[in-house]
Structure formats: C-alpha cells, structure tokens
Amino acid sequence: MLMAYCYRVYPTNVQQRTLRRQFGSVRFVYNYFLALQQKRFEDKKKHLSFFDMCRELVELKRTDDYSWLYQTNSQSLYEGLKNLDASYQNFFQKRAGHPRFKSRRNGHQSMAYTQGSFLDGNHLHIPKLGRVKIRLSRSFRGKIKTVTLKKTPTHKYFVSILVDDGKPMPKPIKEITHVSGVDLGLKDFATVASETETTKHENPRFYTQLLPKLRREQRSLSRKVKSSHRYRQQRKKVARLHEKVAHARQDYLHKLSTKLVRENQAVIVENLNVRGLVKNRRLAKHILDVAWGEFVRQLVYKCQRTGKHLVKVDRFYPSSKTCSECSVKNEELTLHDRVWMCPSCGVELDRDQNAAQNLRAEGIYQLTEMRYIFDNRREDVRLGARSFLALLRSTQQSSMKRAGSASMPSSEMAQISN
Numbered sequence: 291m292l293m294a295y296c297y298r299v300y301p302t303n304v305q306q307r308t309l310r311r312q313f314g315s316v317r318f319v320y321n322y323f324l325a326l327q328q329k330r331f332e333d334k335k336k337h338l339s340f341f342d343m344c345r346e347l348v349e350l351k352r353t354d355d356y357s358w359l360y361q362t363n364s365q366s367l368y369e370g371l372k373n374l375d376a377s378y379q380n381f382f383q384k385r386a387g388h389p390r391f392k393s394r395r396n397g398h399q400s401m402a403y404t405q406g407s408f409l410d411g412n413h414l415h416i417p418k419l420g421r422v423k424i425r426l427s428r429s430f431r432g433k434i435k436t437v438t439l440k441k442t443p444t445h446k447y448f449v450s451i452l453v454d455d456g457k458p459m460p461k462p463i464k465e466i467t468h469v470s471g472v473d474l475g476l477k478d479f480a481t482v483a484s485e486t487e488t489t490k491h492e493n494p495r496f497y498t499q500l501l502p503k504l505r506r507e508q509r510s511l512s513r514k515v516k517s518s519h520r521y522r523q524q525r526k527k528v529a530r531l532h533e534k535v536a537h538a539r540q541d542y543l544h545k546l547s548t549k550l551v552r553e554n555q556a557v558i559v560e561n562l563n564v565r566g567l568v569k570n571r572r573l574a575k576h577i578l579d580v581a582w583g584e585f586v587r588q589l590v591y592k593c594q595r596t597g598k599h600l601v602k603v604d605r606f607y608p609s610s611k612t613c614s615e616c617s618v619k620n621e622e623l624t625l626h627d628r629v630w631m632c633p634s635c636g637v638e639l640d641r642d643q644n645a646a647q648n649l650r651a652e653g654i655y656q657l658t659e660m661r662y663i664f665d666n667r668r669e670d671v672r673l674g675a676r677s678f679l680a681l682l683r684s685t686q687q688s689s690m691k692r693a694g695s696a697s698m699p700s701s702e703m704a705q706i707s708n
C-alpha cells in the first residue's frame with residue numbers, strides 16, 4: 291500500500307543555490323517542450339508522446355548549448371515531462387485548460403526524484419544534492435518510491451515521501467455497524483448524521499476571516515516598486531498570510547476527516563459538482579474557502595487505507611427535499627427554507643440535519659445492495675422499522691427509475707427490518 295508522508299527539510303545555503311538551479315532546469319525542460327508542442331500544433335505536426343519527448347530530451351542534452359542540464363538529476367527532468375504529458379492528457383480529455391508556461395515567480399517550485407533517495411539518521415540523501423537535514427515528525431516503514439521536494443512562496447522547503455509498505459490494500463469491511471451521513475454546506479461546514487444524533491460542524495471561514503488583513507497587505511504590495519527589496523519583503527508577507535490560511539484549513543479538514551473515518555465503517559457524502567458550483571461568481575470565493583473537494587479527497591484515501599467505505603450519493607438524489615421521517619418529497623422547498631414542516635407527517639425538520647439523515651439512509655441502502663451487511667439493532671428502535679422500510683422502498687423506487695431495474699433482494703430487506 292502506498293502512503294505519502296510530508297516533512298520539513300532544511301537545505302544549507304549552498305544546497306539552496308543548487309536547488310534554485312535545478313528547479314530552473316526542470317522548469318526549463320517543461321517550458322521548452324510546451325513551446326515545442328505548441329509549435330508542432332501550429333505546423334500541423336503530430337503531438338509528441340511522453341516517450342518521444344524523453345528521446346528528444348536525450349538529444350537536447352548532448353548538444354553543447356544545453357549540456358548544463360546534466361547538472362540536474364535526469365529522473366527529475368523526466369518527471370517534469372511526465373507532468374507536462376499529464377497536463378496535456380487532461381486538456382485533451384477536457385478536464386482542464388491548455389497547459390501553461392511555468393514561471394520562476396510563481397511561488398511553488400517542485401521536483402521529483404524516483405531513485406536514489408534514502409534516509410540516513412536525521413538526514414535525507416537526495417541525488418545530485420547530497421544530505422539534507424530533515425525533521426522526521428513521524429516515522430514510516432517501507433520502501434521509498436518517490437521523493438518530491440517543494441519550495442513554498444514563503445521560502446520553506448518540504449519533502450513529500452511516497453512509501454510502499456509492502457502490505458496489500460485492506461479488504462473492504464464486510465460487517466458495517468456505524469454509518470455517518472455527511473451533508474456539506476456553506477453555513478455549517480458539515481452536518482453529520484450518525485445512528486443516534488446529528489452534529490453540526492461550523493464553517494470556520496479561514497480565508498474570509500483573514501481577508502481584511504490580506505487586502506491591506508496586498509494594497510501595500512501594489513504600491514511598492516516591483517522587484518525592489520521592499521517589494522520582495524512585502525510579497526513574502528502576503529504569502530505568509532496565504533500559508534496561514536492554508537495550514538489552518540488543512541488542520542481542520544484533517545481532524546474532521548480522521549474523526550469520521552475512525553468512528554465509522556462507512557461515510558456517506560453527496561457527490562458534489564464543485565467545479566459547476568464555483569461558476570456561480572457570488573458563491574465561488576466561499577465555496578473554495580470551505581474546500582469540500584479537499585475534504586472528500588481526504589475521506590476517500592483515509593477510507594481506502596483502512597478498508598472502510600466511502601459512498602458518494604448521486605447529486606440528483608433529493609436529500610434536502612425528502613422528509614427523513616416519512617420519506618415524502620416536498621417539491622415546494624426552496625434554498626431559503628432552513629427549517630420546514632413536513633406537509634405529510636407534520637414533523638419539523640432542519641434542512642441540513644434532514645439531508646444528512648437521508649444521505650445516510652441512501653448510503654446504507656446502496657451498501658446493502660452491494661451485499662454488505664448492515665447490522666445495528668438500535669437503528670430500528672430509533673427510526674421505527676416501518677418508516678425506515680418506507681424510506682428504503684422510496685429510495686429503491688427512485689433508484690429503479692435511475693438505474694432501470696435495480697431491485698433489492700428480500701433477504702437483505704429482512705436483514706434491515708429485523
């Protein structure tokens with residue numbers, strides 16, 4: 291199983307200078323081939339594959355003008371080309387825009403090493419750089435696959451070490467007793483429905499909180515003369531603020547995702563179309579600030595490496611509009627209704643709590659359909675076997691409409707209602 295670990299490293303001044311050159315070489319190769327591909331496109335020539343580019347690179351290094359590329363670890367240059375190729379593949383498959391040229395000024399610099407790195411006490415050995423001091427904040431066991439060295443806009447250095455521990459990925463857990471449904475929102479970051487309660491996790495809005503300060507420092511930056519000493523100092527100050535936001539957010543997301551995965555065998559989320567939502571200009575800033583995408587990414591990998599289940603419920607599933615008590619759909623519900631009364635059974639429902647409950651029920655249904663055993667007797671007491679069954683039937687019907695002919699075996703139906 292592959293695991294990534296991130297550590298801070300402290301290259302010496304000499305090493306930092308070497309790194310600046312090496313980052314530059316990786317960036318040069320990336321930009322050189324991006325320009326080449328563009329030229330070939332204009333000349334109506336065939337797009338170069340990754341291997342074509344590698345071959346070209348070998349030729350390039352042999353010429354006198356570019357022999358300085360030998361000073362950089364060749365694997366890192368290939369990794370740079372691999373990134374370019376991946377960007378092009380994303381572009382061809384319409385997942386992203388056209389690859390762009392990398393700039394020296396664009397804060398984050400990185401390069402990858404696929405061979406020859408090893409730990410040596412408090413030092414990490416990196417090819418063509420030497421021993422770099424590392425702060426091993428946590429230990430790991432296994433074989434180092436890739437080391438990615440990064441420099442942040444605040445001039446800090448980090449390595450991300452990809453480790454293979456030689457163990458197989460754990461098999462998905464068969465018997466599920468604890469399931470949480472998670473509704474992601476703007477006002478509350480997450481509303482979590484478990485078997486006994488629903489909990490709201492407030493949206494900390496790290497970016498919005500620091501926005502006045504950021505604006506002030508940004509204004510001060512724009513008044514300074516470009517590339518002057520004060521300009522560079524101020525730019526670092528702005529970068530530090532951004533870094534502060536990013537760290538606080540990551541910390542918050544990791545704590546919540548770890549807690550959720552630790553306490554459940556299955557976590558149910560809505561399959562959000564973040565990119566579609568961000569197109570809404572008024573909401574974009576807030577949505578990027580809450581970082582749902584990153585949160586779901588963490589849940590996915592944390593579930594994967596513990597054999598737990600992450601169910602993404604189709605985003606067209608009416609989780610908000612359906613009453614979690616009697617499963618009647620309220621078509622008149624609008625986005626502004628935070629609390630509503632079910633027209634059928636008269637129960638008062640909190641919008642997010644209700645949605646989380648419904649996601650949970652839909653997730654349990656999908657898990658039983660995949661033949662996982664959901665076994666929790668307390669569940670029936672709380673929901674009432676009848677209403678739970680009714681909900682199952684209605685989600686079954688809606689999913690039958692979606693999937694065509696999905697049906698639930700009666701034995702599993704009995705398992706849930708017993």
Ligand SMILES: [Zn+2]
Nearest residue numbers: 613616632635
């Ligand atoms: Zn109802």
